[in-house]
Amino acid sequence: MTNDANRTKKDRMRFTKNTVSSTLCYIAILFNVLYFVNIYSSDVGDYFYNINIGMSVIYNLLFLLFTFLCSEGVKNYSKGYSIFTIIIGALQIVRIFEIPMKAHNAIISLNKVDVQVMDDAQFTTVVIFLVISAACCLTAGVIGLVKTTILENYKKETGLN
Amino acid sequence: MASLSLKNLNKIYDNNVQAVFDFNIDINDGELIVLVGPSGCGKSTTLRMVAGLEDISSGTLIIDGKDVTKMPPKDRDIAMVFQNYALYAHMTVYENMAFSLTLLHENPNVIHEKVMAAAEILGLTDQLNKKPKQLSGGQRQRVAMGRAIVRTPKVFLFDEPLSNLDAKLRGATRREILLLHKRLGATMLYVTHDQTEALTLADRIVCMSMGYVQQIGTPLELYDTPANVFVASFIGLPPMNFFDATVCGGKLLLDGGASVSLSDEEAKLLSSYDGKMITLGVRPENITIGDDVKVKVNNCENLGQTTLVHGTMNGHKITAKLREWCNYKHGEEITVSFNRKHFFDKETTNAIR
Numbered sequence: 093m094t095n096d097a098n099r100t101k102k103d104r105m106r107f108t109k110n111t112v113s114s115t116l117c118y119i120a121i122l123f124n125v126l127y128f129v130n131i132y133s134s135d136v137g138d139y140f141y142n143i144n145i146g147m148s149v150i151y152n153l154l155f156l157l158f159t160f161l162c163s164e165g166v167k168n169y170s171k172g173y174s175i176f177t178i179i180i181g182a183l184q185i186v187r188i189f190e191i192p193m194k195a196h197n198a199i200i201s202l203n204k205v206d207v208q209v210m211d212d213a214q215f216t217t218v219v220i221f222l223v224i225s226a227a228c229c230l231t232a233g234v235i236g237l238v239k240t241t242i243l244e245n246y247k248k249e250t251g252l253n
Numbered sequence: 254m255a256s257l258s259l260k261n262l263n264k265i266y267d268n269n270v271q272a273v274f275d276f277n278i279d280i281n282d283g284e285l286i287v288l289v290g291p292s293g294c295g296k297s298t299t300l301r302m303v304a305g306l307e308d309i310s311s312g313t314l315i316i317d318g319k320d321v322t323k324m325p326p327k328d329r330d331i332a333m334v335f336q337n338y339a340l341y342a343h344m345t346v347y348e349n350m351a352f353s354l355t356l357l358h359e360n361p362n363v364i365h366e367k368v369m370a371a372a373e374i375l376g377l378t379d380q381l382n383k384k385p386k387q388l389s390g391g392q393r394q395r396v397a398m399g400r401a402i403v404r405t406p407k408v409f410l411f412d413e414p415l416s417n418l419d420a421k422l423r424g425a426t427r428r429e430i431l432l433l434h435k436r437l438g439a440t441m442l443y444v445t446h447d448q449t450e451a452l453t454l455a456d457r458i459v460c461m462s463m464g465y466v467q468q469i470g471t472p473l474e475l476y477d478t479p480a481n482v483f484v485a486s487f488i489g490l491p492p493m494n495f496f497d498a499t500v501c502g503g504k505l506l507l508d509g510g511a512s513v514s515l516s517d518e519e520a521k522l523l524s525s526y527d528g529k530m531i532t533l534g535v536r537p538e539n540i541t542i543g544d545d546v547k548v549k550v551n552n553c554e555n556l557g558q559t560t561l562v563h564g565t566m567n568g569h570k571i572t573a574k575l576r577e578w579c580n581y582k583h584g585e586e587i588t589v590s591f592n593r594k595h596f597f598d599k600e601t602t603n604a605i606r
Contacts, residue, residue, distance in 0.1 A: 100362040100366060104365040107368075107382060108347070108348075
């Protein structure tokens with residue numbers, strides 16, 4: 093890319109939104125929804141009837157809220173929201189080791205028959221959903237951070253708003 | 254930019270109402286043509302036919318040498334600016350201006366450069382991140398113009414773009430349009446019912462009434478040598494005064510008894526009308542204090558540099574625009590002269606030349 097084109101691209105950022113990052117945030121929300129729909133449709137005795145699943149419901153609601161806020165924030169080149177989006181992405185990875193991993197390893201007795209709470213297929217599915225959701229958040233955050241830095245430097249350089 | 258040719262354009266609606274009758278004009282490259290006339294005269298319909306928003310019932314429309322009569326609007330390479338701006342409320346000024354080029358999948362950097370250039374021309378550089386609701390009427394109209402400019406169309410069409418603005422803003426935006434035309438050198442077709450806009454903007458004016466073209470000419474031609482009573486009454490503010498008069502040798506006998514003397518040239522012009530009744534037209538600004546006819550003053554409107562004197566002359570209403578500050582009282586009688594007269598055939602209403 094020539095210097096002129098590069099400069100025009102930077103200048104364009106003053107008036108255009110970071111739609112790539114915000115779209116990635118929406119995709120992250122979508123895959124998180126697929127994740128919890130998959131988990132909450134599980135019907136394996138009373139394994140899920142505990143405080144953890146309650147906390148999971150609350151976390152999912154907070155995830156939806158904050159990721160949506162982040163989508164708006166990164167769209168408007170906010171450094172803070174970009175960092176927050178990266179944190180949310182990292183937490184999505186951590187979540188794999190909570191409910192999915194524990195449920196995959198758990199075996200309960202139903203009518204005196206041992207049953208695996210989460211079979212391999214469901215485990216693979218929910219892990220994929222969470223990984224995609226996390227990847228989208230991390231990418232959105234990193235792109236947001238890079239673009240915001242470029243834009244801030246450009247504005248400083250030119251003195252434009 | 255391009256030339257434009259409208260040949261025998263007619264518009265007949267499904268209910269058999271004919272809105273435009275045999276419209277003919279050749280518009281040169283870079284010319285600003287103003288269609289002017291009262292509401293319902295067919296000027297907007299003509300513009301919409303050029304834009305492709307109305308089907309052409311019969312006739313031919315040629316843009317830049319190419320027959321576009323049956324061509325859909327998107328292929329005509331024209332841009333239209335509407336009275337109500339037609340901006341997208343959820344988009345910023347920048348996005349509104351860039352939108353048409355985005356639809357054409359133009360390179361984003363090229364779009365940016367065009368939008369910035371248009372914003373610079375229109376003085377919108379500081380407003381690019383604002384939404385239309387945060388702008389004044391004049392600024393919104395400039396955005397609408399910017400949206401047209403970025404497309405660099407062959408022809409610009411304006412459909413009463415200043416009608417929604419207040420008087421002060423209208424004047425300022427009018428001057429901006431004029432500057433824009435000079436700067437872009439673009440072919441423009443502009444519709445208005447405001448004769449001031451027509452006179453100040455146009456290279457040539459098309460005056461319309463009841464679907465018919467009444468006269469095409471420069472602003473001065475329409476003002477100075479109106480083709481008929483309609484054009485004479487429509488162009489000029491305050492409008493021209495009209496009186497029925499009978500040609501009698503070197504004089505005009507006005508309805509009601511007063512008489513007006515004619516110059517040799519005028520008498521020669523009216524020689525074939527001797528003994529017949531004609532319509533005499535006198536612009537208010539062509540009336541001065543003199544010694545020809547008596548006027549009974551009804552009221553005066555002082556406008557600073559000039560005074561509008563409304564009165565009656567042998568029972569006929571008359572308005573004079575005097576170039577001095579006057580304070581005539583109601584009922585006072587003054588004597589005036591007509592400096593320049595226009596003569597119209599009583600039957601055809603056409604100017605006698």
